[in-house]
Amino acid sequence: MHARTPEKCRLCSMYYDAGNFCAKLAPNELAALASESQTANIKRGTTLNDETIMHWPILSISSGVMSLQHLLHDGRKTIAAFFMRGDIIDMRNSSKRKLGSLIALSNVELCWLSPQIFEKIVSANTKARALVWENLRDQTFRAIEHSSDLAKKQAREKLAAFIFECRHRNPNKAMKDHVEIPILRLDLAEYLGMQPETVSRTFKKLEDNGIIKISDLSVIQILDLPALRKIANGHRAKTRHADAADYKILTVGR
Amino acid sequence: MHARTPEKCRLCSMYYDAGNFCAKLAPNELAALASESQTANIKRGTTLNDETIMHWPILSISSGVMSLQHLLHDGRKTIAAFFMRGDIIDMRNSSKRKLGSLIALSNVELCWLSPQIFEKIVSANTKARALVWENLRDQTFRAIEHSSDLAKKQAREKLAAFIFECRHRNPNKAMKDHVEIPILRLDLAEYLGMQPETVSRTFKKLEDNGIIKISDLSVIQILDLPALRKIANGHRAKTRHADAADYKILTVGR
DNA sequence: CGGCAAGTTGAGCCAGGTCAACTCCGGTGG
């Protein structure tokens, strides 16, 4: 049997980005997956409901930003994670633990993948499995890193770290010192566990210090990269803590 | 060829806990894995160095608590994640991103798994693969949940949530309202992004309110479970935020 | 029993949360 690339897949970054899942599939695998999967466009603010996730626990993001949000009982909201182009979200254990809701932070193109076919492909195709596996581990370690940012960093440090996270995850490497912030200030505040007012003030302070420049709300320009990196890594003038040198690091640095 | 259960595996919870990885393996798979893997006992405070992790990026925890720690440049330290009995830690992408160090928070029994054999088994054995996959997803979602705790919760809420996390993860379900805290206050503070002083004060306040009782530093007794749960879920007297009911949840059909 | 790390208690202070009033901007309808 000779399988052709399905029409909808040609237009999807999961296929045409060489590093993504669907690009790794054999033509007949892609055809099988496509025939049982469905693409969708959803608008900012859309919440994927539990029923949908039950039926389609696995989905891929072709463009836009999805978020996983937790709602506290008194209405406090947290954005716990972002998912962007190329990410595969696997919610198959969502029944075991309350994970929160998947909410679109921008208009999003996504594709619901058939769990059966997905499983079959992952089982048979080594390359595809390695990729999915790596994507999941990335999500894990991103979450872990985010935890540590939230735990100990101050507002300006979190913001600086976030700028680097955006830079790192943006597939468009062309614009060197310009970083796209793909989400609203409001959502950013929730992701970093701060108030929108604080985000605004902190950005302003960084701009006043000549470290960044905010041309447009969604694009910031890094003027002093070393300084920004220092802030992101937690250099501070003075603390109660001893210098890092005082800590006995048993690790062998490379 | 008839493979027998290797001696060291008989004594390891990865094997004798029915739900863990090694228990899912066929005898010859287990024998192959065991012959290329090595168990170790390490003491509290031991850091697994980068070189070790390069050679042995995959390891399983048979008992004790490992942590993944980040060190900020000024010496601030964060415990970003815990790994406990049954967890499989896969550091194979640690070269791509700085993940921090693996440090033992108690005496730990672990087993370094041969990446080659591990990969072979995961590829061939569906049950084992499903288990590893689920464990990894659990780690992801635990990290995500932890992020959201850190982002928006106050000290007492974080502590309450932590008590439930310990309860949830403890394999010993016998003691119903007694929860074991498997780590020191100092480490706990770092995990929750607070100061040891604050941890102490907050525990005391919860005890004064009659919600918990601290018999021994490492065991707390829950006196008023509903109250504790309410706190963990973020019920507060009053906030700036609207009621959860005010949030319009848009949903999209399947 | 001495020494040291872990944990506790108290007092003061500041980063960031809160509230309120405002500007800015894109969309909508007359």
Place this chain on the structure above:
DNA sequence: CCACCGGAGTTGACCTGGCTCAACTTGCCG
């Protein structure tokens, strides 16, 4: 084309939860 509206973002003034520093007690190990 403009008036209006509502949500996003900003700015200022105020307040408080939890960080900081310091002094102390407790518990553990040799």
